[in-house]
Amino acid sequence: MLALGLGGAALALLAFGLLVRWPGALGLGLAALGSEYAVLFAAEGSTLDRLTPVYAAGLLLVAELAFWSIERRVPAWSEPTALEWRLARLGAACVGAAGVASLATVSAAAATGGGGVVLEGFGVGAAIGSVVILALLMRRLFLR
Amino acid sequence: MTRSATGKLHVYVVLSGLGLLGGLTLGRPELVAIAAPFALFVALALVRAKAPSLKASCEIARERQLEGRRVDLFLELSADRTVPRLEVFVDLPDALVAEAPNPILIRLPRGERHELEVPLRCVHWGLHEVGEVVWRARDAYGLLVYEGRAGEAHPLKVYPRGENVQRLLRPFETQAFSGNQVARNRGEGIEFADLRPFTPGDRVRRINWRATARRGEPWVNEMHPERNADVVLFLDTFAEARRDDLGTLDLSVRAAAALAALYLREKDRVGVVSFGGVLNWLTVTSGTTQLYRIVDSLLDAQIILSYAWKDLDVIPPRTLPPRALVIALSPLLDDRAVGALLDLRARGFDLAVIELSPFSFVPEGESEVEQLAYRLWRLRREALRSKYAALGVPIVEWREGVPMEAVVEEVRAFRRHARVLRA
Numbered sequence: 163m164l165a166l167g168l169g170g171a172a173l174a175l176l177a178f179g180l181l182v183r184w185p186g187a188l189g190l191g192l193a194a195l196g197s198e199y200a201v202l203f204a205a206e207g208s209t210l211d212r213l214t215p216v217y218a219a220g221l222l223l224v225a226e227l228a229f230w231s232i233e234r235r236v237p238a239w240s241e242p243t244a245l246e247w248r249l250a251r252l253g254a255a256c257v258g259a260a261g262v263a264s265l266a267t268v269s270a271a272a273a274t275g276g277g278g279v280v281l282e283g284f285g286v287g288a289a290i291g292s293v294v295i296l297a298l299l300m301r302r303l304f305l306r
Numbered sequence: 307m308t309r310s311a312t313g314k315l316h317v318y319v320v321l322s323g324l325g326l327l328g329g330l331t332l333g334r335p336e337l338v339a340i341a342a343p344f345a346l347f348v349a350l351a352l353v354r355a356k357a358p359s360l361k362a363s364c365e366i367a368r369e370r371q372l373e374g375r376r377v378d379l380f381l382e383l384s385a386d387r388t389v390p391r392l393e394v395f396v397d398l399p400d401a402l403v404a405e406a407p408n409p410i411l412i413r414l415p416r417g418e419r420h421e422l423e424v425p426l427r428c429v430h431w432g433l434h435e436v437g438e439v440v441w442r443a444r445d446a447y448g449l450l451v452y453e454g455r456a457g458e459a460h461p462l463k464v465y466p467r468g469e470n471v472q473r474l475l476r477p478f479e480t481q482a483f484s485g486n487q488v489a490r491n492r493g494e495g496i497e498f499a500d501l502r503p504f505t506p507g508d509r510v511r512r513i514n515w516r517a518t519a520r521r522g523e524p525w526v527n528e529m530h531p532e533r534n535a536d537v538v539l540f541l542d543t544f545a546e547a548r549r550d551d552l553g554t555l556d557l558s559v560r561a562a563a564a565l566a567a568l569y570l571r572e573k574d575r576v577g578v579v580s581f582g583g584v585l586n587w588l589t590v591t592s593g594t595t596q597l598y599r600i601v602d603s604l605l606d607a608q609i610i611l612s613y614a615w616k617d618l619d620v621i622p623p624r625t626l627p628p629r630a631l632v633i634a635l636s637p638l639l640d641d642r643a644v645g646a647l648l649d650l651r652a653r654g655f656d657l658a659v660i661e662l663s664p665f666s667f668v669p670e671g672e673s674e675v676e677q678l679a680y681r682l683w684r685l686r687r688e689a690l691r692s693k694y695a696a697l698g699v700p701i702v703e704w705r706e707g708v709p710m711e712a713v714v715e716e717v718r719a720f721r722r723h724a725r726v727l728r729a
Contacts (some may be wrong), residue, residue, distance in 0.1 A: 184313075185312070185313025185314060185316070185317055186313070186317075188313075188317060189313075189316070189317035189320060189321065192317065192321055193320075193321060193324060196321070196324070196325060196328075196337070196340060196341075199336070199337075199340065200328065200332060200334065200336070200337055203334065203336055204332065204334070211336050214336045214339045214340065215339070217336075217340055218339055218340040218342070218343050219343075221340055222343050222344065222347070225314075225317075225318070225321075225344075226448075229312075229313075229314040229317075229448065230448070233448075236393050236409055236410065236411040243413055244390070244391060244411055244412060244413040247390060247413055248390070248391070251390075251446060255343075255347065258343065258346075259343030259347075262339075262342045262343045262346055263339040263340060263342060263343060264339075265342075266335060266338055266339035266342045267335060267336070267339045269335075270335030270338070270339070271335075286330055289326040289327060289329065289330050289338065290326075290327075290330075292322070292326055292345050293322065293323045293326060293327070293345075295349065296319050296322060296323075296345060296348055296349060296352070297319070
């Protein structure tokens with residue numbers, strides 16, 4: 163029920179975000195979709211979900227298409243190649259996302275058997291480090 | 307150039323953080339797996355972020371064009387790195403309308419020159435600047451936006467569309483130099499004026515043989531000489547009635563340009579006085595160069611608000627030569643202009659007033675009080691018109707949509723019966 167509710171909320175938020183062209187609502191909708199997935203596999207048990215790469219690629223595709231929809235419109239396309247390039251990049255991003263998600267899943271599966279405090283600490287550090295690196299990159303870009 | 311982050315960047319960073327930290331909290335690698343692509347996406351975009359250096363060069367097919375016609379603008383764009391999505395907007399003044407899509411979206415590969423042809427329609431006269439381009443580039447990931455301006459502004463002179471006038475107002479008095487106006491006095495010329503008895507010194511070729519045979523003594527023809535005239539176009543730029551697309555100043559500038567061209571073609575000397583918040587003038591001269599001078603000075607004509615009282619004394623005396631025909635183009639909305647025209651008449655100038663009717667630019671109003679005020683305003687204008695007419699000044703109302711030919715003809719009809727009064 164919770165998953166269903168989260169799915170419905172995600173759908174409503176995404177629709178609202180598209181309607182009013184507000185990125186915040188789209189972000190909340192995407193977060194709700196992720197939460198729905200988390201609730202689903204939490205209910206299913208402890209086995210790793212094989213469809214995670216597909217879901218990751220799908221989520222990225224939804225996010226990309228949603229943000230494309232709310233971009234400011236330019237009335238004329240002088241070149242159809244601009245559209246073709248964008249579609250190609252979108253496809254590549256989805257494939258890449260599936261690849262990255264597969265890699266993460268496989269790494270997690272490999273580490274499940276021989277895990278330990280060191281490995282877990284390493285994972286925690288990696289996760290926090292990733293967020294910190296992103297924050298630093300943004301800071302470097304916009305404060306210089 | 308400015309750089310800004312899109313909402314997408316913020317959302318992706320937050321999603322990455324939520325996914326990674328949620329994975330840690332719940333102990334589920336799946337959350338990390340679905341957050342990792344977002345994190346990688348953002349990291350790649352931020353590491354590879356570099357502002358494009360865009361160059362734009364512009365050329366205009368013509369530097370001068372007539373109102374209502376087209377002029378082509380050629381743009382050449384290049385960038386030091388590939389810009390996957392470049393929005394280009396040619397910054398145009400309201401008086402110019404692009405007849406091609408503007409803005410446009412293109413992909414600009416590195417080192418390539420992208421040529422654009424933008425046809426522009428000149429909808430309003432004036433001195434405009436074109437060629438500056440406003441651009442917006444997004445990075446390949448759609449997370450960062452760069453905005454800037456490029457290109458150089460080029461001047462484009464749009465001359466006012468001429469009104470169709472065939473016959474001109476004939477001045478009461480002509481000048482000493484030869485021209486195309488038939489003078490009222492008698493002398494050497496082509497146009498027949500009268501007959502008179504032969505006097506010693508008359509040329510034999512001027513003898514009218516029929517009259518001589520009938521009267522039994524020699525009679526000669528008298529002729530009207532062809533002389534030039536001095537014409538001063540007096541523009542009232544104190545105030546105007548205006549709506550979005552047209553105003554009384556536009557009408558007066560168009561009329562002045564047309565009249566100047568026609569009088570100069572007739573070898574007359576033409577000058578311009580733009581009497582308003584700022585005083586501009588051109589002394590009377592003839593020739594094609596003067597036409598360009600006049601049209602260029604008309605492009606500068608604009609309404610500048612001023613409360614300073616001005617009368618004819620501020621106008622340099624040489625600007626209004628004696629015996630000149632003064633054609634005033636005025637909406638008669640400002641007391642200073644009304645007073646100056648009355649003063650001109652009192653000084654004995656041959657004056658004709660073309661009143662640029664403000665009625666089509668001023669709505670009557672809906673309420674009873676507004677309609678009453680409107681009627682009172684109309685009555686006051688009627689009284690003012692009568693005042694000019696009583697002084698022997700031809701005053702003709704020129705409404706939007708009425709050909710100027712009809713207005714000139716009306717002035718001619720008035721002047722046929724009017725006589726110059728000397729103060």
